[in-house]
Amino acid sequence: MAGTVAIVGRPNVGKSTLFNRLVGKKLALVDDRPGVTRDRREGEARLGDLTFNIVDTAGLEEADEASLAGRMRAQTEAAIADADVILFVVDVRAGLTPTDRAFADVVRRSGKPVVLLANKAEGGKGIEGAYEAFGLGLGDPVPISAEHGEGLGELYDALEALLPREPEEDEDEVEEVEEADRPVRVAIVGRPNAGKSTLVNRMLGEERLLTGPEAGITRDTISLDWDWRGRRVKLFDTAGMRKRARVEDKLEKLSVADGLRAVRFADVVVVLLDATIPFEKQDLTIVDLVEREGRALVIGLNKWDLVADRPGLLKELKEEASRLLAQVKGVPVVPLSGLAGEGIDVLMKAVFAAHDVWNRRVSTAQLNRWLGDMLASHPPPAVAGRRIKIRYMTQVKARPPHFAIFGNQLQELPRSYTRYLVNGLREAFDLPGVPIRLSLRTGKNPYEKGSRQ
Template sequence: MNMPTVAIVGRPNVGKSTLFNRLVGKKLALVDDRPGVTRDRREGDVQFGGLVFRVIDTAGLEEADSASLLGRMRAQTEAAILEADVVLFVIDARAGVLPADQPFAELVRRAGCPVILIANKAEGGAGLGGAYEAFALGLGDPIPFSAEHGEGVGELHSALQATLPEIEEDEDADNPAGRALKVAIVGRPNAGKSTLINRMLGEERLLVGPEAGITRDSISLDWEWRGRRIKLHDTAGMRRRARMDDKLEKLAVSDGLRAVRFAEVVVVLLDATIPFEKQDLTIVDLVESEGRAVVIGLNKWDLVADQPGLLKKLREDCTRLLPQVRGIGVVPLSGLAGEGVDKLMKAVVDAAEVWDRRVSTSRINDWLSEATSRNPPPAVSGRRIKIRYATQVKSRPPHFALFGNQLDALPKSYTRYLVNALREAFDLPGTPIRLSLRTSKNPFDKG
């Protein structure tokens, strides 16, 4: 179904992100007492007392030069207003109507869509005077509200029920093949994640610029590539822990971790001019430990494409530095120039297929017999370790169980051998592989 869209707008620090979190029922948006925490538009699906809609959290509206970061944030918010079916215009009831509210109220009025005026921070009757002042904005009757405490929710529901358009049914909604592939794009600050996503979408949907760390929230976006539905997640740049003194940085990184856990495939975006920094390796290791399919994108490739043999060298470096994801896709691209996006998405779809692959038990045991004959397990205290049986217990990522005797004494070097042999035998490049060792009786164990 095609859901209507509701945009939350207003000055900085009036409680827009707190209202967004309350509507979606999760703490998806970063919230802090400082103004300007939200920079990009952030979207979430809402089911609210029988109402179904998509809500957009926006950056605080501020007057600024269009070329500045604040100006670009304002442009994002204006785009959300034009896209919306309903606008929730939020003021701080305790501060009352400020001069800065007036031009933005005019901006919302010019957009021509229904507006619901919310006088936030009016808990316990506080700020009612400020709520009454809001009549002067010419946006209709204000709803005294507390996003933090949930006061005024019934009145907001009634207002939305009266203004939201009818939902149009989507003929493909029940088609399992139409399920969106969830893809997170992560990396160090300023690797070009938002620029790449803007190029994918074909619009300046996310804030970009030379300033490192512009993105703070993990932003979820719907997209389609070659008829395949994709849900993209842009994330804040992940810094080394020692450099995360600021509370917002810690919040942004944890938000990125949630995006990784939500994703099926994670694109780790590297700056091709300085690839495989220690932090890059740490991020890939994190994604692997979370069990997600992973692809490496070498962004800004146009800056180094004139260096012969560089791609081959970087792929060899990847194999050497990241043995835990041997065979991982490494794709050169330029988010700014729009080059390599198709190759990147092909690698993403291939990685998802490998991540979801299942192998029959008979094939696994044929492989086990050959692998242990070629390189038998070592002996412990004069008694050789025996691996008698193997099976795949689940996929996403591929997880195999081995049964036998004394498997708890199997050295790590031998389990690495088995993982690499599984990867090669069943064509499982780049994906995390899990191996469980179980010393127990099973139907194939004859003693």
């Protein structure tokens, strides 16, 4: 991609709306209230034939460095320092404010190329308001409407002159490389204040995400590229998930929905528990969600540095996981401390091991030899005097492992027997901690009424 472009400006001028417009997806949360965006959010933007990295930032505000607003401002200043081009956005409907003027000076002092965007300039009144932006001394304002997609041609012209051009690559070669070297997508989820952002910062080795004692700091799901021992990883930091009954605020609902979307598109999900209060009901609910979505799973016991009697407690919690999480029996349970940086290598080894299991395939010959032994040791029960007959099975797909059993009257097979088969599959083919899907497929009876054409 040709360079990095950061979108900056005071709160509620339409930065996230512009970000979503340029990436072509509703990635960033958007709401009428100011201060929705807190962390830097990155995406791949396309504008005409330009492709570049775009960064959405928190609104610039004057605040004490130790406060949440001050930490948000530090994140925005870091984005400015890393950018090749800055898009400084003002709201022409509201007019210029002292905050706009103060932060125009911040942007000017950065020495980076700046494109001044006069947003919400749809209609005659908006165009008139755009002229006021000349007073910021950042050059000619580009009137746009991020919400309606107006003025993007002028924005293209401005960026084309500032961004470096990259040589074109053969599309077939790019697709082959991407498929072979696709990063493993790892979503970090859990209850609020479990330490998800602190853990991700420690993994990256920098204060990339906002952290603090306040619960619920993270709102957007933030995706970050990382390299662990030569293996590419795309990390997703998500907002804390509270019980549904407690989620009343519209913005929190959007944040949780964003986190659920990250789970659906992840390969491996790390459910982060607070080791001082593990296996709360909400933790179990989150694990159920991951299992239903068919993702590989790892349990992380965070804040392990605050725990006494570590060996005894770890044994107890592993036994509890086996009892409470029967649907993902054998799931790895990893003690760690995001704050102290302990256990991260062990966690990542467990993540890649779970990813391998999630992708595992078993040959049909192996499955049917195993099935024969299972049926011989414990045949299916008879229903209403009729014997259930299981003929053979095969693996339909991986990610997660999905098996199909073929036979007669399988719709009458008791759930206890399908559990017997699933547990046998886990043990025989070393499939711990991943969801296992089992489809029952009954052949048509040629003598059944309506089956003959």
